[in-house]
Amino acid sequence: MSLSGKTALITGSTSGIGLGIAKEFAAHGVNIIMNGFGDPEVIEQNRVFLESHDVRAVYNDADMTKPDEITAMVEVAEEEFGSIDILVNNAGIQHVSPIEEFPPEKWDDILAISLSSAFHTTRAALSGMKKSGWGRIINICSAHGLVASPYKSAYVAAKHGLLGFTKTVALEVAQDNITCNAICPGYVFTPLVESQIADTAKARGMTEEEVVRDVLLAAQWTKKFVTTEQIAGIALFLCSDIAENITGTDLKVDGGWTAA
Numbered sequence: 001m002s003l004s005g006k007t008a009l010i011t012g013s014t015s016g017i018g019l020g021i022a023k024e025f026a027a028h029g030v031n032i033i034m035n036g037f038g039d040p041e042v043i044e045q046n047r048v049f050l051e052s053h054d055v056r057a058v059y060n061d062a063d064m065t066k067p068d069e070i071t072a073m074v075e076v077a078e079e080e081f082g083s084i085d086i087l088v089n090n091a092g093i094q095h096v097s098p099i100e101e102f103p104p105e106k107w108d109d110i111l112a113i114s115l116s117s118a119f120h121t122t123r124a125a126l127s128g129m130k131k132s133g134w135g136r137i138i139n140i141c142s143a144h145g146l147v148a149s150p151y152k153s154a155y156v157a158a159k160h161g162l163l164g165f166t167k168t169v170a171l172e173v174a175q176d177n178i179t180c181n182a183i184c185p186g187y188v189f190t191p192l193v194e195s196q197i198a199d200t201a202k203a204r205g206m207t208e209e210e211v212v213r214d215v216l217l218a219a220q221w222t223k224k225f226v227t228t229e230q231i232a233g234i235a236l237f238l239c240s241d242i243a244e245n246i247t248g249t250d251l252k253v254d255g256g257w258t259a260a
């Protein structure tokens, strides 16, 4: 079955992995609801680029910490496109700090953006998917949904929770032609990661090559970053007919990190 003419809502798609998925889906004829923050000019350039694939792309600035804005975004999208066929819960932030110093408001934001927003989008989008008789939900989780690292308490807790949510949704809608899966990347080379390399090199007195090999990719056995294109390709695969029996699972794309 072709994905052409379907519609995907991708949270946090103004940058990195979300934008990569938006480009891949648009290239396969999928209309896109972009979401996330950033420079309005850059967002508009990316929106126009998506439309160069002969699809419609609209931007919605809903804040994933605000349930009302999330529900309104889904409603507007359904009015405009009929239904949301593909939902990608991707928005995320990080904060690194020991638990005693972890700001409670950062804990709340990370839980809201990386876990609760997936509940709010899914809750709002499911009835439309059931009505149309087809749906794909993809939660961008992390290797940190399966294993922990110190100083990332909120992120690890949120991503572990997101995996539990993924499995529950999968069971509830298993007979509705809707699948729900998580993709668990290791380190992906996004602007977010790129910007940490020079800073870490300076802070630790290391070369940038040493930071990449011994700090960022210490747990990634391939010693290679995952790319946004690889994650996008896997998201596309999960929307294909061949993947219709893959549901409630976590696809690890982590260079062997969680195999060790």
Ligand code: NAD
Pocket: 011, 012, 013, 014, 015, 016, 017, 018, 035, 036, 037, 038, 062, 063, 064, 065, 090, 091, 092, 093, 113, 114, 140, 141, 142, 143, 184, 185, 186, 187, 188, 189, 190, 191, 192, 193
């Ligand atoms: P990124 O910073 O490039 O993109 C994050 C996106 O989320 C941006 O579009 C941003 O505007 C959006 N966002 C942040 N707060 C928001 C809010 N309150 N409301 C709406 N949108 C908001 O980061 P990325 O690396 O592309 O990360 C995307 C997802 O992938 C995240 O869930 C992250 O946890 C996950 N992930 C990333 C990596 C990695 O190494 N980069 C690894 C594993 C998992």
